[in-house]
Amino acid sequence: MKKIKRILLAIVLITLSYFIYDTSIKLPVVTGYSAKDVCSGLFIANRSLESLENNDINYSFMSKTSIKVDREEKSVTASIFGLFPRKAIYRGALGCCITKGYNEEELKQQAFERPTIENIPLDTAINGIKSEIDFKLLNSALDSVFEREERTRGVVILYKNKLIAERYGDGFDQSTPLLGWSMNKSIINALVGIMKSQNRLDLNDKALFKEWENDERKDIALNDLMHMSSGLDWDEGYGGLSDVTKMLYKTGAASGYAMAKQFSVKPDSKWIYSSGTSNIISQYIRNTISNDQEYHNFPYEELFKRIGAPSFYFEADASGTFVGSSFGYATTRDWAKFGLLYLNDGMANGERILPEGWAEYSYTPAKASNGKYGAQFWLNADSEIDEFMCIGHHGQMVSIIPSKDLVIVRLGLSINKRFDTNKFNQNVVNSIKE
Incomplete structure (x- = not known):
């Protein structure tokens, strides 16, 4: 009986260990996705946080992320139950990127303004082809x-x-x-x-x-x-x-x-x-x-x-x-x-x-x-x-x-x-x- 219990305990521990390991390598992808997607949605697409949370990241594991926005810094941090935080930062014309492994001050220095681009309207004169x-x-x-x-x-x-x-x-x-x-x-x-x-x-x-x-x-x-x-x-x-x-x-x-x-x-x-x-x-x-x-x-x-x-x-x-x-x-x-x-x-x-x-x-x-x-x-x-x-x-x-x-x-x-x-x-x- 004791031997069976030890075997069952070992199985439980191995399963739990694998779950923790698997989670630790997958969830940073989830929080990274959420941080990057929301950062670009806010500071490039000029959409509201509510719209992004209710639509763009409201599915799969992304729906479990918590989002914190620093509008002065133009950054977004995502985590799941406070774990695996990932931060994305906006850098002007270069858009948003995840900061993990990089010096944030150096990333901010990458920012530059897009060249002035004239909008050339699409042709809407369709009378000749109606x-x-x-x-x-x-x-x-x-x-x-x-x-x-x-x-x-x-x-x-x-x-x-x-x-x-x-x-x-x-x-x-x-x-x-x-x-x-x-x-x-x-x-x-x-x-x-x-x-x-x-x-x-x-x-x-x-x-x-x-x-x-x-x-x-x-x-x-x-x-x-x-x-x-x-x-x-x-x-x-x-x-x-x-x-x-x-x-x-x-x-x-x-x-x-x-x-x-x-x-x-x-x-x-x-x-x-x-x-x-x-x-x-x-x-x-x-x-x-x-x-x-x-x-x-x-x-x-x-x-x-x-x-x-x-x-x-x-x-x-x-x-x-x-x-x-x-x-x-x-x-x-x-x-x-x-x-x-x-x-x-x-x-x-x-x-x-x-x-x-x-x-x-x-x-x-x-x-x-x-x-x-x-x-x-x-x-x-x-x-x-x-x-x-x-x-x-x-x-x-x-x-x-x-x-x-x-x-x-x-x-x-x-x-x-x-x-x-x-x-x-x-x-x-x-x-x-x-």
Whole structure:
């Protein structure tokens, strides 16, 4: 009997020890997520704390976090029952970052003001194309994604470069910057294209980092990274602790975490969706520019200003490298302007911003992706529509459909119900008369 009790006690202790260990490594991700999300929501999107707590972090373990805001310092601290506190701080144009492991005074010194960017309004003169649009079908398509459970926050639809539809959910409007999540990978695509046009890099570049010089990683080309076919190990799981959650919420240098991953297979032989890959490219851009002031101004001066999109915030981690995989905000209209750049093959406001043919490069399928992915853009291999897309967590989407002259933007917070991108886009396409 005593032996059985000892065995049962041992099992209980082992189980309890594992639970404590598992909790200690997972909950800092939860508090880090909450602190970062609320910080950006408050100081970039100018939303209320009540709205953020009741909507953005009111699910899963995030709903258990307690939030403390220091508006003078522009910081947010999140904890769970007072445990595992994580703090995020706002740094002007660089957005918010988690402070863990970094000197907060040094982080504050990173802050800089965004360059002045003129808003170039979308064209709303649609009289000449009204006869080509079935507005009853178009409005029905919008109605379907503004049902309560869809949790859509903003939709903008452009046809032939003109704004033909726009709608917002309660508490949001055309001036609200919204998080694009992985749509920011396509921002990385644009920055690479701009630098290529400036002859500052080449897609065939190899031996990209000193850390990779003495192993197989020296054979990884920039083009392999663009296609998510680098051959590096990666786990993109969002249900628990994974490479992507550790990279974003447990380290201050996202690119450093990703760059340290081990070589797995020959480059360009296997496609693995990897947020780490986009951050590696961001670091390569930073190293290539080799001047942090220029690097931090680069997306604002060379991209957002030229497409007339002043609301963009492209956020950097604590090391100062843009988190190109995930963290960038803009209004729904400004996300639409980004899509318009690709619909028009890199032209905006009469100026060539991306190299000629760059859009085609972006939507050409990566060899190992089975038609699912191009260069930091998703492809829709399961649809008859010729679309390529920026896709982000919780149903963010910028869809570019060249044959229909369409750009479709949807931003929201789909949690319990997955947003049906294909259905919505098909409904919009159906509203354009043949």
